[in-house]
Amino acid sequence: MRAFEYASPKQKQQAVGLLGQQWGDAEVLAGGSDLLALMKDDIVHPKRLVNVKELPELRGITFNASRGLRIGSLMTLSEISEDAQVKEHHPMLAHAAGEAASPQIRNVATIGGNMCQRPRCWWFRNGFGLLATAPDGKSLVLQGDNRYHAILGNDGPAYFVSPSSLAPALIAYNARIRLFGPKGPREIPLEKFFVIPKSENEREHDLRPNEIVTDVIVPAPPSGVKASHYEVRQKAAFDWPYATASVVLDMNGDTVRSARVVMSHVAPIPWVSNEAAQALAGKTISEQTADAAGAAAVANAKSLGRNKYKIKLAHVAVKRAVLQAAKGGQA
Amino acid sequence: MAENTYQWPDASKRKLIGKRMNRVDGPVKASGRAKYTYDLVRPNMLYGDSVKCPYAHARVKSIDTSAAEKMPGVKAVHVIHGPDDGAKGEVFWAGTDIVAVAAVDEPTARDAVRAIKVEYEQLPHLVLNDKEPNLAEAEKSELYKVASKETVGDPNSAFQQSEVTHEGYYGSPVITHCCLETHGSVAEWPDKDHLFLHISTQNVPGIGEQVAKAIDMPASNVHVHQDHVGGGFGSKLGLDPWGVAAAQLSKKAGGVPVKMMLNRATELETAGCRPSAYARVKVGAKKDGTLLAWESYAWGSGGPGAPGSLAIPYVWKVPNQQKQYVGVVNHIGPSRAWRAPNHPQMCVITMGALDDLAAKLGMDTFDFVKKNIDLLDPRSKIYSEELDVANDLMQWKARWHPRGDSDTLGIPMEAISLQIGDNQYPPDSASGGSSTIGGVSSATFRAATDAKRQLIAKVAPALNAQPADLEVADGRVRVASDASRSLSWKEACSKLGAQTLTVRGTNPGEGDLTNSGVGGVQMADVSVDTETGIVKINKMVAVQDCGLVISPKQAESQVLGAMIMGVSYALYEEKVMDQTTGTMLNTNMDNYRLAGIGDVGELVVRLMTGPGYDERGVIGIGEPPTVSPGAAISNAVANAIGVRVPFLPLTPDRVLEALEKAQGEGGRA
Amino acid sequence: MSDQDSPKDSGISRRKFLKISAITTSAPLVLGPTVLEVEGQEVHVFGPGKVPIALNVNGKRLTANLEPRFTLLDALREKFEVTGPKRVCDRGTCGACTVLLDNKLVYACSVLAIEAQGKQIVTTDGLAPQGQLHPVSAAFVDNDAQQCGFCTPGFVMATKAFVDKHPNATPDEIARGLGGNFCRCGTYAGIKGAVAQLSGQQQKGGA
The missing domain is CATH 3.30.390.50 (CO dehydrogenase flavoprotein, C-terminal domain)
Structure with missing residues (x-):
């Protein structure tokens, strides 16, 4: 891991203020499982980590019949899989959260981090870039062992697969994601949060370098x-x-x-x-x-x-x- | 008592041999207090790291370490592989160490590594190897080593006489050892002439000499120490460049300790490699199952030194054989001994082909093996007995069904298969080649026997007896014919005065305490989801001969561990290489996959003991049971789905491809 | 930060602050946090050089000066010589570094030391006093659930947390509940035996 500076703001405005204008300046630290692995592999090397775990407003799971479920972005997969309200109203979500990874990861991995985790593409993880392009411009994925790569949406240049198994469960329930940035909050359908990058400089999420994920809202499903x-x-x-x-x-x-x-x-x-x-x-x-x-x-x-x-x-x-x-x- | 020979005690006189005891180092390991090389924190210790070549085949043109040397906290820089090293700086696999650095902590060492600039000239590389080489082309290329053709008997006429023949492909890819404690060492120089080396090794007795030779110093000046090793499986027998580098960094840094352990990616890419083995095999038999003929064209790879040959058919003395082998030279981390080197791969090929032949004959493989049991000489009798035991444990005869003949073609499909294995190695001083139990217990036993003899000689006068009249029993030294004339062990030892007895057991030594060459039978019961191609292990049975069992609990653990490792390589493990970049792709443990606790099913072990087994003495058990699981599981899958999945590991892509191919050919699946 | 020699610098404007400074390589000085004003509030920024870190490990307070980039695992092992947790994959996959953090099972390689401050950290080393074996460790020994032993401490921690939660575990619960740890020597049969033994003890009111 390269050296970085570290801050734990107490308010989300501060957190956003501490983030950078461009990718590479800073990264948000929540559960850390994916981020620290990416930093150890020198895939990302932020100059600053902004720990958001001391922002109480990013916590909590609440349900009401009109708005549905509100899950704070810091809630862990364990907390979601064991929450009585989630189990009652969105049992598929509880199940998907409980199926993911291992107990140790579920105890720290957050729903916000799960939405923002980076692809597992083995070229990406070995330092060949998000789009895994060879110096001659050709795709390493198309020439190489692409057994785990995309079968849909694979017209290129991105061939990796989205690694979240929680996101599809949420999207199937028509969830929305709430973000917070310098201009305040914005809320978009979760489905629109995921984007296919067209160049090496883009990311896979509709998230700006100085925005954080605050909540996920899951409408109450109709009865039956x-x-x-x-x-x-x-x-x-x-x-x-x-x-x-x-x-x-x-x-x-x-x-x-x-x-x-x-x-x-x-x-x-x-x-x-x-x-x-x-x-x-x-x-x-x-x-x-x-x-x-x-x-x-x-x-x-x-x-x-x-x-x-x-x-x-x-x-x-x-x-x-x-x-x-x-x-x-x-x- | 005093006769000058060594014998294991008779069954009636055994006190600890054969008893279920806990592992002596269990408590220190299970409490987390065992100290491995990786765990050491020595005074003023520095941390080593290295620049690794990113290319599979290249030449080092220049190295600039100036920036790294100026960095605060960097204490030593050492070029391991410069432009003038080896064949003019030529590098043969990605991950080769080029420059090592030592710094005050690991992150600083990493920063220094990033600051070192190395220029390479890239050279052509080959990292893949699963394609069948064209023999004519192979003979002309430097990338292939064509072994001479071998013939046994008269294969041509044997195939003509064969009423049933079968031809198919079988094989296993390169896999990596993946020791949980990575390779590495902590080196320090207490003074300018002496090296103190903690090293993660299977070879404490031999590694010091190897280090001494590498850095041109007297072997007697190298002190090697290790309390525990976190796995080796054959990959930690020899000396590696990073082991030498740690010593050289320490020397440059004034002798302070330098800890240099590989990271996981490098461990997977360069420090473990079981060679691949693939073959096209043709076998022939009479209608009654009599096995007549074998023909194989086999190939494999395991780094720059291509494998020389493959001893197939494995174990079976097929009377007529024709064999051709081609070793493929490729640019991957070099092969290392892997728990029964080559045996699992040879077993997969051999038993796969014979199992397919039995299926074509319409025979239960169990009956096929029994029919041809004489070809398993000299262990025909052992295998036959083990087959019967395994049959009981698996309920084989009651449960076997013809291939693919499950009730329906729904899911899951369940099947059982059997597998035999064998292992034969000379004893070795390092902990490898399944010699640890044979070597250590025989030597220990000899030493204890010698000590007892010397003690008796010393105390005989006090009991007014001749040494030959004395025996040791129940904690006392006594006159055999008159138990009232005795001394307690403590009293006896006090007769030694200030002189202590020091004896050292040797192996090989006098007396027939050890043996080698064992047979085992394994059976697997699997379910295959024919829609997803996912294979699950329901149950496996291993019936294993290992001579006299000293410590049954640990012997069973060795067999269980071997079966679990077998499940891993049968279903999940594979070193995935990228031909374009020449690098390994699955360099972490979520892509280099090992079986988890939920993947191994029910495991049953039966050790063959008692008359006919015990008198063969002690035989190592670490390797033999790893031989069979791959073939057993592969055969069970073939039995379940009615078609052979040619190559391990049995991942969904391979299983589905085999099913699809069979459907396309109008096969039964 | 280039201005590390002025640890209390509240005069920096937000505009200036947002231009995140280039990181210089490890400054040898140990410094307190830089205090900056963001959105009208003071925020402490630590590092990139060494900062004082205090951890509560197995009931003991341990302190060291570490860069923020030290993981909890590396701090435990290399600075405090608490070596029960092993470094094997270092990427949150293998489970060998498993510890309890505020009574939750986590991979110590995937937590920064700086963020583990103020939490109770328990490793195998702290499960039982020196010379004694915790019942989970004892069950591992009884069932020969360790060979090379390198995965064992992490597995012991995972098993402890697992049997506390699942006193009568089914095979499926074992597969998933202990699925976050890998063994290379193949001790899973012994570990299942240990779990069964511990379940029996719990039913009798033991463990």
Whole structure:
């Protein structure tokens, strides 16, 4: 790790004031799991760390029927997975938070940090840049072992996959994210927070260098909603998934009124599949309709060479999440 | 008693041998108080780090350390691999140490490393190796070492006589040792002539001499110390450049201690490598299962020194064989011994091919092995007995089904498979080659026997007896024929006066206390999710022969550990290289994946003991049980899904590809 | 900061302050925080040079002058010689550095020493007095759940936290609850045995 200076402001205005105008000046320290690894690998080398853990306004989980759930950005995955209100109103979210990583990470990793974590692309982590471009301008990903890379949204130059499995669960619930910067707060749909960078200087989030994440707002789902989160991962625990699917089904009796299907680890951003949602609308859930939704979800997917199998796995993730949701799932 | 030979006591007279005891160093390890090399903090200790070559094949053109040398806190800079070192500065794998620095703390050392400028000339490299080499091209290229063709019997006519033949691909990639305590050392010079070296090694007896040779000093002036080693698995037998560098940095810094431990990425990239082994194999048998013929074209790689050959078919004395091997030279961290070097890879190839042949014959592999058991000479009898034990533990005969013939093709598909393994090594002074228990316990036993003899000689006059009439029992030295004439151990020892007995056991030595060459049988029960290609281990059984079992709890732990390591390399492990940049891609432990506690299923171990086994003496157990798990799991997966997944690890991409290919060919899956 | 020799400098304007200064390499001086005014409030900025750090480790207050870039793990091991937590992956994956931080299980490699101040840190070294074994450590020994032993201290901490929370763990709970630690020698069977032994003890009111 390169040397940096460290501050722990007590107010969010101060935190924002301590951040820099451009990336590289400063980074926000919350749980630290990802940031410290990136700094040790010399991928980011901020001159200052702004620890936001002493900002009490970034804490707390509250629920009310009109606004829904408000989760402070510092709440850890453990706290979210064990919170009675989250379990009652957004059980799929509690489940997804509890499936992520390991107990040690869930105890420190925050929801804000989970939204802002950087890609696990092995070229990126080995210092070849976010877009992994060779000196001759060609993509290292397209020439190399891209078994874990994107199958959707992969027209380039970004081929990494979004690593958050919590974000798709939140997006499936139509969550919004609240940010705070020098000009005050702003709130955007979480879906819009994730962007596919076009150049090495851009990041994967609609976050300015001097903004912090303050809260995540999750609307209360209508009654009768069924939801499920499914992860395809090889190991029993603590293994990056190949694909995940978060499905929210708004049911009218046995028929799907409308659906939200969001995948992760398949594209540079959490991937909202309107095709899968349309395939489910008006249908009753069966093996066939679930499979059709899975097929629709990957209809536009394409292999980069070594990751063709992920198309099948994403298909299966959606199918199983739909079937699991219909059976009651985590909702 | 005083006869001049050494013998393990008879079963009726064993007190501690064969008893379930706790590991002596368990408490110090489980309390966190054990001090490893990595844990040492010596007075005024400096921290070493190094510039590593980012290219797989390059030449060092120039090095500029001036900026680093001026940095506050930097105490020594030492060039390990300069433009004039080796073959004119040529570097053969990424991660090679170029310049080492020592500084007051680790971050400062890292800053200094970043300030050093090295210019390289890049040279062409090859880091991949799983493609089948074209023999004609290989013979013309420097990147391949073509071994001469080997023939046993008359393979051509044996294949003509074969009523059933099978041909397929099998193999395992390069994997890395991933010792949890990385390689490294703490070096210091108490005076200008003497080196005191703490080093993470499997070779305390031999490493000092290696260091002395490397820095041209008398071996007797090197004091090596290590209390515990955090894993080696074969990778910590020899001396590495960074071990020498720590000593040289310390010398330059005036003798103060320098701690230099590899970081994880370098450990994975350069300090561990089990060579790959791939093969196209053809096998032939009669309809009744009699195995007649073997033909293989095999290749593999493990760094700049290409592997020389592969002893396949493994264990099986197939009467007619034709074999060709091609070693691939590539630019990756060099291969190191890996817990039974080459055996697991050879076993995967051999047992995979034979299992596929049995399936084609419509035979249960269990019956196929029994049918050809004579080809397992000289351990046919052991294997046969072990197969029967394993059958009981796995309920093999009751549960076996023909390939892919699960009730439905739904999920999960479950299957069982069996696997045999073998291991044979000469004893070794380092802790490697499965010689630790054989070497240490025999030597210890000899030493204890010698000490007892000397003691008896000293106390015999006090008991008015001849040494030959005395025995040691129940904490007393007594006259064998008259137990009333005895001395307590303490009284006996007091007769020694000021003189203490010092004896040192040796191995090999007199008497037949150790043996080598064991057989084991393993069976695996797996489930395969045919939609995702994910393999889960339900249960594994290992029936292992290891001669006289000294400490059953630890012997079982060794077998369990080997099975778990086997699950890891069968399902997850693979060193992933990038041909464009020449570097390793999965340089951290979330991408270089090890099995977790939830991935290993139920593990059952049965050690073969008693008559027929004990009298063979002590045999090391560290390596043999690592041989079979990969093949057992691969065969179980083939049995479950009806098609062979050719190469390990059995990740979803490979399993799904095999299933898809079988469907495309109109196969049964 | 280039102005480290004026530790109390409240005269810096926000505009000037936002131009974050270039970091000079480790200044040998140990300094208190630079106090700056941001949004009308004073903020203490520490480093990049050494600053006094105080940690509460196994009930003892330990102090050292460290740069903010020292992790809790490195401070424990290299400055305080508390070496139960091991450095293996150093990236929050392997679990060998697992400690309790205010009674929560964390990877010490992924926490900065400076942010661990004011918290109670417990490592294996502090589970039981010298010469005694904590019941979890004892269960590891009884079940031969250590070979090379390098993952063991971290696994002991994870197991302690796990059995406290799951006195009657199912295999699935074990897989997930102890999934944050890796062993290379393959001691998982022994660790499962230790968990089973501890569950039995808890049912009898022990452990």
